[in-house]
Amino acid sequence: MTFFRPLVLVFLSVLVSACALMPRPEAAAPAPLVIVSIDAFRADFYDRGLTPNLQALADGGARGAMHPSFPSLTFPNHYTLVTGKRPDHHGVVANTMYDATHPADANDPKAAYFTKAKAGDGFWWREATPVWVSAEQAGIPAASVFWPGTQAEIDHTRPAHWLDYDKAATSNDRVDKLLAWMDLPAGQRPKLSLLYLDEVDVVGHKSGPDSPEINAAISEADAAVGRLVAGLKARGIVANVIVVSDHGLTSVSQQRTYFLSDLMGRGDLPADAKADPRYDLIYWGSIALIRPLPGGEVALDTLTKTHLDHMQCYHKADIPARLHFGRNSRVTEIVCIPELGWQVAGLSIDNNVGNHGYDPAYSDMNAIFIANGPGIRPGVVLPIFDNVDVYDAEMSLLHLKPEPNDGTIAPIRPAFQP
Template identity: 45%
Template sequence: MHNRLRTLLAAFSVLVLSACAGTQRPVAAIAVEARTPVTILISVDGLRPDYLDRGVSPNINALAASGVKASMRPSFPSLTFSNHHSLVTGLRPDRHGIVDNTMVDARRPDVRFTLGDPRQSLDPFWWDEAEPIWVTAEKAGIRTGTMFWPGSEVAIHGTRPQDWLRYDKAVSGTQRINTVLDWMRRPAAIRPRFVTLYFDTVDTAGHELGPDAPETTAAFAEVDRHVGELVAGLKALGQPANIVLVSDHGMGATADERVIRIDRMIAPDVGTIVTEGPLSGVNALPGKDGAVAATLLAPHDHMQCWRKGTLPARFAYGKNPRVPEFLCLAASGWAIQARDREHILKGMHGYDPAEPDMAAVFIAAGPAITSGAALPVFDNVDVYPLLARLVGIAPIAGSDGRAETLSPILKPAD
């Protein structure tokens, strides 16, 4: 930086001396860097498409107006870690291995993967069944940076983004935006060409207070202001960007009285309750398979259960060994609970992805994106081949994502 400053001062001195001497020789123009477009993937966790109609998101709506907007179907289960990993791998959870926010694996019978246990959530063991796009890009010599994204803190296949931060909910939206803009101020050689940016506040408010609460709308308005700061900052830097803004799932309203107590159906000496919420998974203890089946596979009000091998085919779920042996899915608005809780969340996700409240958002805008293309509802794994195309890498073979879904939104190559 000091050498660059000295060079600029020297050039300025030459210009001043030439002007003072009255020379008529033409002065060469100072070269302006022609910046390569960066691809920025933004997740607004828990953002439902109808939130865009609440009149508090002028910046995000402007992005949509300049590019394309669509509703997107999350992968099953409609949970945070599972769907964030599907977006960046192009694989459904059954194939990429992050089958739930809470998991067990027979190879490690004494531990459990949970969001709150960094010893497990940061262990590559859980993540190495798939390769996220930043790993593929880094292998291809393309620098990446992640301003938070589930899994980006982990050395997946031995590789992390060259710029990454450990998730900290206390890092404000302004700090997150400023970090990305600081990356864009770097010299081209060390400037990321693919960036992720993650906002959690809309999801947090939706859980605690419900999707229709004014606080949830206010949280979305705040995220919209941050997106406006990002767009303005990129413009000031002369940095072109292809922005892809998504959510991982929507949010459904719940209530204290809409609770199913699965722990009162499955005793600890009969089965292990692995997960709870809209989706509950149960593993039978040795010799207790019949007892668990008799209890769970019977008809229930507001809940349906299956053996994992008999789930509806449209869920594309149940073959991964980490999926519990029995799965119970609550009806929309209901929660399956495995313990006493003082406070029932007012909003949840994890329901059938076909439920309207589970719909996710897709918006794309930038120099490579056409404007006004109409898109039907599509599966979120289809975002991955679009990102690969924008970043300039070949997608991993065997992806569940279909390139033809979003290829119509790309401008023809010059």
């Protein structure tokens, strides 16, 4: 036995060395990932019996409701869905913003102000790394039809395929453009695709969440999803598909509106004034972001100490911690937060009958989540979770390491194939 022991050791050593030299099998490439956003699709719209295509995806996969991040607005929550960061951390704190550190621009005297028309300016998106940037930098081609932020160069990167926003493009136009990119040669074909559908939001603002018009818009969005799924199937593309919304929708009216200039006392302000020199109103509606101007500081400070039946105004440092809002420099010094269904404006407000942006604790703000594909278990209904958790799921499906963020994959993990 003593004689054979060295021979055995030599044999094992040779075997281990040989195994080390053998090529390791490559990890399986991730399935393509398609992320669809239906703007303002409230979670309970799914229960109206108008969405057979969404129901088919959910029945064969997973679904759940999500709390949006505050404020429950379009641009902040679309960036949360692809970064896992709350608006206070990714910097897109509203649909319109102010940042005094924006470089001066001789051609734009309002360079420090963000509007949707400036969505291609990477300055506003640079505080976080979205999923498409990580994908492109890992060699995964990405494509986007109108997803907010994809027009901008972020960390020297854009999706391989992207478009400037065109409000005239129908839902079917958008689906067909995305599918056309799927027909490109294999090396150019997107493996991560993002699609933004906004008809429900557009109609919801004008007609409200309980109108025949919004039911028609819900059906249109569902038909677009069906068109997308059929197009993928016709091309033999087996993809993981995630359908989300950014927030919900609730009813509003001009009669349930606080006007800042009235609350502050109009003084000598003319009845037909278009602006109030005491403040710069950066955003208004379901939330007000207010920059005090010289002469307005005392009145606005007093407003934060004033009891209002359906709204509370805060200095940014005093906003309730549960809203995770107020630390970013782009959050204005004064923030007014109305109750659900109430609004706040300066001197006037549009006659919309639907809005969003409210506290995520209101169920009317709940968003939808549906996932289907080879990486998703069928028949899973998830308990409600925060939308910061979606990003980790996206990165997992792409086999990428997520950037540091505010979410966790734990609430969505039960939907994943083992």
